Amino acid sequence: MSTTGDPFSVRLRQATWSEHQAAESERYVSALIAGDLDRADYATLVAQHHAIYRALETVADELRDHPVVGRFVDDRLTRLPALDADLEFLAGPDWADHLPTNPTTLAYAARIRTVGASWPAGFVAHHYTRYLGDLSGGLAIGRALSRTYRLGDGPGATFYRFAGIPDPRAYKQAYRERLDALPLDEGQRVAVVDEVRVAYRCNIAVLSELGRATGRAGEVAA
Numbered sequence: 001m002s003t004t005g006d007p008f009s010v011r012l013r014q015a016t017w018s019e020h021q022a023a024e025s026e027r028y029v030s031a032l033i034a035g036d037l038d039r040a041d042y043a044t045l046v047a048q049h050h051a052i053y054r055a056l057e058t059v060a061d062e063l064r065d066h067p068v069v070g071r072f073v074d075d076r077l078t079r080l081p082a083l084d085a086d087l088e089f090l091a092g093p094d095w096a097d098h099l100p101t102n103p104t105t106l107a108y109a110a111r112i113r114t115v116g117a118s119w120p121a122g123f124v125a126h127h128y129t130r131y132l133g134d135l136s137g138g139l140a141i142g143r144a145l146s147r148t149y150r151l152g153d154g155p156g157a158t159f160y161r162f163a164g165i166p167d168p169r170a171y172k173q174a175y176r177e178r179l180d181a182l183p184l185d186e187g188q189r190v191a192v193v194d195e196v197r198v199a200y201r202c203n204i205a206v207l208s209e210l211g212r213a214t215g216r217a218g219e220v221a222a
């Protein structure tokens, strides 16, 4: 049980872990990893990531010089060039003409942009939910997807590889120290925790919509 006396990073993780478990349990990613879906289904997920990271990285760029949030902006995290390369490889240079950006994805991207424009500390919630996840379970997911879709070390799943971050564990530790140092009062902390829950729900909605379109909706058995 977390308390308000815990470092903020600990509190954030503990207070949102049940949402994480719900996100992790969405069937779409495990169906992809198991090879139950095809490469085109995988490309559709990558296209959703493209819209989400375009929003994240546009806002990150705008907040680069912000005294508090600017500390989280780091070019080593930037995923958009990797997503461009992966999509071009998986679905051709005209991928945007035939891969949909789903309504739940548009809503998630809109949320990131709205929060980014009006509440910089709230943007940290979105930044944390995606990038710390990418540097955690995301690394293993990427290796599994590379195996399933026989992508090797080339493009296709470069989104999951952080060439500039050879030691993800150390990176995440330093990131958590930045979270702990955020100059937020109690009300703002509660609001950031709530926004992480929103971010998880956005991810669940995206995965669930993809799942419905392929008959892989719902949660995997625990």
Ligand code: HEM
Residues within 6 Å of the ligand: 009, 012, 013, 020, 023, 024, 025, 029, 030, 128, 129, 130, 132, 133, 134, 136, 137, 138, 141, 200, 203
């Ligand atoms: C799909 C299957 C998923 C698996 C197997 C998975 C697995 C994991 C694991 C094992 C960790 C802990 C790593 C550590 O202790 O350092 C973790 C952390 C995390 N994951 Fe996931 N995850 C999944 C999906 C997601 C999704 C969809 C999101 C949200 C976009 C997400 C966001 C996070 C975050 C933010 C953390 C860091 C929590 C913290 O330490 O503060 N994960 N994940």
